[in-house]
Amino acid sequence: MNPTPSRERVCLLTGGGYPYRRDALSGWCRTLVEGLRRFRFELLTVTDREPPSAPAYPLPFNVRSARAVAIDRSSARPERRRGDSDDRVRSAAALLSRGLLGDRDTESRTRGAREPGEPGDRGDHPGRREARSPSNGLGPGDGWGSEGRGGREGEEAAEGWGVHEGGAREALDGRSREARDGRSRGAGDGRSREAGNGRSREAGNGRSREAGNGRSPGAEDGRFPEAGDGREGGVVPADLVFSEGLRQIAELAAERPAILASLPLADALAEAWRSEGRLSMRDARTAATLLRHALGALTVPMPEADLVHCVGGTTPLLTALAGRWRTGTPLLLTEARTPVARHKPHEERLSPAVRTVLRRFRGAVARTGYAEAGLIAPLSAYHHSWALRHGAQATKLVQVPAGVDPSEYPGAAELDTEPAVVWAGSGGPDSGLTPLLAAFEQVVAAVPSTVLHLVGVTAAHEDHCAEQIERMRLGRAVRLHPLPADPRDRYTAGHVVAHVPGPADPPYRLIEAMMSGRAVVGVDVGPAAETLGDAGVLVQPGDPAELAIAVTDLLRSPSRRRQLGDAARRRALTHFTNDRVVRVYGALYSDLAAPPPAAAFELALAVPAPRSEPPVTLRWLVREDR
Incomplete structure (x- = not known):
């Protein structure tokens, strides 16, 4: 018989994310909440912007409440x-x-x-x-x-x-x-x-x-x-x-x-x-x-x-x-x-x-x-x-690497289309878009038919993206897409994934691309090197020419793309799955949220207890010759 499930209450506190916004961090939080169903969650997101009116994700049954609070600007x-x-x-x-x-x-x-x-x-x-x-x-x-x-x-x-x-x-x-x-x-x-x-x-x-x-x-x-x-x-x-x-x-x-x-x-x-x-x-x-x-x-x-x-x-x-x-x-x-x-x-x-x-x-x-x-x-x-x-x-410190659900990012065969590069991000000023476009300008010059898909661009940053694209004169070579509801559609349109993160971006998008089985060219920022390992190509930050050369080489080499894509998926399946994340956080939750153990006391006598003979009922069991 299974024991009674734990019902500890956990307040998951974020900064303007889950469940009100669809992004990589919100997806990680959703995995945590849905995987730890034995805990009851109170979701609270605090933001300095206008709070969203409704959740962007359906709430599972173990969520007691979800609230978004905007900081009062009068202070x-x-x-x-x-x-x-x-x-x-x-x-x-x-x-x-x-x-x-x-x-x-x-x-x-x-x-x-x-x-x-x-x-x-x-x-x-x-x-x-x-x-x-x-x-x-x-x-x-x-x-x-x-x-x-x-x-x-x-x-x-x-x-x-x-x-x-x-x-x-x-x-x-x-x-x-x-x-x-x-x-x-x-x-x-x-x-x-x-x-x-x-x-x-x-x-x-x-x-x-x-x-x-x-x-x-x-x-x-x-x-x-x-x-x-x-x-x-x-x-x-x-x-x-x-x-x-x-x-x-x-x-x-x-x-x-x-x-x-x-x-x-x-x-x-x-x-x-x-x-x-x-x-x-x-x-x-x-x-x-x-x-x-x-x-x-x-x-x-x-x-x-x-x-x-x-x-x-x-x-x-x-x-x-x-x-x-x-x-x-x-x-x-x-x-x-x-x-x-x-x-x-x-x-x-x-x-x-x-x-x-x-x-x-x-x-x-x-x-x-x-x-x-x-x-x-x-x-x-x-x-x-x-x-x-x-x-x-x-x-x-307990290091818990990020993870994704392998079933949401199955390895799919490349599409028989013109060469295409995929980049996933919000498209904001700090999303890594500017160095990406600078590199893609050189990619287009080397492979003129290449298309760049910007996946996950938010409505608030569409104008910024359009302005940057117009300034670089890339025109129809760049296509903007909102974040697809089905994760399977995020990276399948591309032959190569360019991971050019912002200065504070977590490695979730990189892990998603690896799990999708696409060849990845990543910029060595933050944890990119330890996440990608030898299953992709790493370039130094601040060098669009080096990024362009790496992307162009992969676009021209289908066999190497497949080799790196398979290696990236194997590495993601080995180290970055969501079941590992859920299992470790479940143990951390149980440890921190569990009630403290009962107090233990040790009795110490100042005077030694007097010795006495064994009870009469036991004396007959003792041999007299001992």
């Missing part, structure tokens, strides 16, 4: 004048702003050098851009420098901060002692427990550590001068400073969501970053507006659940962190996209200073998530190593 309006907010609000803003300074060490480890124009760029490397030079396109006050339009305002902002310095110092001192002593901080409903208790688990056998210990990620990563004075002396881990500030903001937002509008982030940023070369008030206000909007995710209410599985980037992770601090619910974090991209395409128009603030904010949120998560499930060795470099504990 991003200009803050009130200094003095209108209380000490708690100003203290939280100061801690958050000062904690961002600790990302300097992480950036130096991962990027080797700062972006020209960033704080700390003192001109000791070639090709630098002067923050105040008229030739770099930045006027006074637009970049990093001690002068400019924000000069006098920055001096005024520096006044009046002594009111809350003592409170900030006390909070940090207490948190630092907790980190050193290993004590846990209780969450809202008392579900948080100290390390080593029933909820604590050894990650080596798939178990998580304590739920809600109040420690911040990467305590060893950078050291930060004590918040009270900003001078050399006592130090507090910078990520601990940021985590405490974020936690305080989450607590304030839970009490009164409108408090975000009065968060004095502009003043706090200008004051905290003065040692970096001073963030001008103009840039500080711009960064503060964007940060307040992002922090609106802290106000999104979470459904009641036994486990929160956060899949996505900064926005859903902020919601998950706020919910965890309120209730102590265990958190499972999946790194679905390349974390903390250098900067997003729509941020190009921002000054280098503002982009630096945003990038450091995303990195600090990710490290806070690493600290609070019970388990972290990166999709690849690439994501695994990235998490380690940014403070994740190795014992928390």
